Amino acid sequence: MTARSSLTIVLAAGEGTRMRSSLPKVLHPVAHQTLLAHVLAAAPKGTGTSLAVVIGPHHQAVAEEARRSRPDALTFVQAERLGTAHAVLAAREAIARGVDDLLIAFGDTPLISAETFARLREPLARGAAIAGLGFRAADPSGYGRFIVEGDRLVAIREEADASEAERKIDLCNAGLMAIDGRRALEILGQIGNANSKSEYYLTDAVGIVREKGWESVVIETSEDEVRGINTKAQLAEAESVMQARLRKAAMEAGVTLVAPETVFLSADTVFGKDVTIEPFVVIGPGISIADGAVIHSFSHIVQSSIGKNASVGPFSRMRPGSSLGEGAKIGNFVETKAATLEAGAKANHLAYIGDAIVGAKSNIGAGTITCNYDGFGKHKTVIGQGAFVGTNSSLVAPVKIGNGAYIGSGSVITRDVPDDAMALERNQQTIREGGAARYRELKTGGKTLEKKPEK
Structure with a gap:
């Protein structure tokens, strides 16, 4: 059977004034991806599919996000806001090219799934002119109702x-719709604006199809899947639903979440096998976690990769560009940025490793920092394999520490250290007998300090 072609039109022209934000509504994030990106990811893709996004005037950022998310996306501008049908016809040029299935979606419904798009298309293949997406609302107040006769x-x-009888119906309009692409322009072109707002409503397409004797059907989905986002409160609700989905998917894939409700994931997180994530972990965008890795509590990770059997935390922060090799470890209160720790390297506590490469099996002592910024630019620190950096050391970049080199505790290293060399930079300790007593006398003018009684 020949595959059916499709065009998905995503309406994303709304200003989102109820969001109380200068950011266009569809660019707000859920699980570290924009609302628009979620919808575009779910829309049909591949051979025979096309995609159009309808944006508002001066919304170049929305157009850029559409192309970033789906390079195949075309954008069209709805210069005036005259209703949903008017918005769809802003992409008339794309519709006129001809497709089997026309899908209409909204850029503020981030929980919609690819499976639901596929289900919407099925009735069109059987001859229906329209398939409308509906849901059973716990509280239908405010929603448009689907009026059905039998299964039509x-x-x-x-x-x-x-x-009053129709208001008791709990089958509500989710807004998404599939239209037979060969009849789409004929249907959309007959929608009028004889209403109180003088707008062209997509919902009127159902009446037009009925008048023509064609068939319209309902496809049902869950209320959660078609949540529209109009306020920050609704954005938070969608985030909650998405996080529950992501946690469930991760656990079904074999990830151990010790306290799932305390872990926050990104929509693009990639997990290996036998990964363990302890409570209160935030995983941002661009993260891959390989087999057997453990993320301990209170860690925050963004745009980083974590190798097999690596360990992060507790209380660790991995900033963009960080990478841990197999068996590498960063411990409590360690921060990395644009840093690579190769296999078996470790920084167990209280360190900052930025713009650096740490060779395999090297050890970074507590209190060590790579001094990567001179006030004008960033510089790199390269630490060889098997090196040992003692506690409270400052490595002033650009600098190279050779393979097997040893840095004594408390050192400030400003020059390269050769392989297997030892570097120690600290002032000689001096002891001045009675110095403390003389200092106290100087500061108190000779007065004896009264010792406080012990409690």
């Missing part, structure tokens, strides 16, 4: 226009 959709009634 005969109308979509807005609550303001609904009768």
Whole structure:
């Protein structure tokens, strides 16, 4: 059977004024991806598919995000906001090219799935002119209702226009719709604006199809999947639903989440086998965690890779560009940035490793920092294999520490250290007998300090 072609039009022109933000609504994030990116990721892709995003005037950032998320996306501008059908026809040029299935979605429904898009298309292959997506609402107040006769959709009634009996219907309009692409322009072109707002409503397409004697059907999904985002509160609710999904998927894939509700994941996190994540961990975008790795409590990781059997935390922070090799370890209160720790390297506590390469099986002592910034630019520290850096050492970049080199505790290293060399930089300790007593006398003017009684 020949695969059906499709065009997905995503409506993303809204200003989102209720978000109380200068950022366009569809660019707000859920699980570290924009609302728009989630919808575009779910939309059909591959051979025979095309994608159009309708944006508002002066929303270049939305166009850029569309192309970043889906390089195949075309963008069209809805210069005036005259209703949903008017927005769809902003992409008339794309529709006119001809496809089997026209899918209409919204850029603020980040929980929609690829499976639901596929289910919406199925009735069109069987001859239906329209398939509308509906859901059973716990509280249908405010939603448009699906009016059905048998298994046919005969109308979509807005609550303001609904009768008392119709308001009791809990089957509500999710907004997403699939239209037979060969009849789409004919249907959309007949939608009028004879209403109180003089707008062109996509929901009127169902009545037009009925008048023509064509078939409209309903596809049902869960209320959670079609949550629209209009406020910051709704954004937080969607985040909660998405995190629950991501945690469930991770555990089904074999990840151990000790306290799932305390772990926050990103939509693009890649897990290996037998990964363990302890409570209160935040995993940002761009993270891959290989087999057997352990992320201990209170760690925060962004745009980094974690190798097999590596260990992070507790209380560690991995900033962008960080990489841990197999069996590498960073411990409590260690921060990395643009740093690579090769296989078996470790920094167990209280260290900053930035713009650096730490060779295999090297040891970074507590209190060590790579001094990578001189006030004007960043510089690199390279530490060879099997090196030992003692506690409270400062490595002033650019600097190279050779293979097997040893840095004495408390050193400030400003020059390269050769392989197997020992570097020690600290002032000679001096002891001045009675110096403390003389200092106290100087500071107190000779007064004897009264010793406080022990409690």
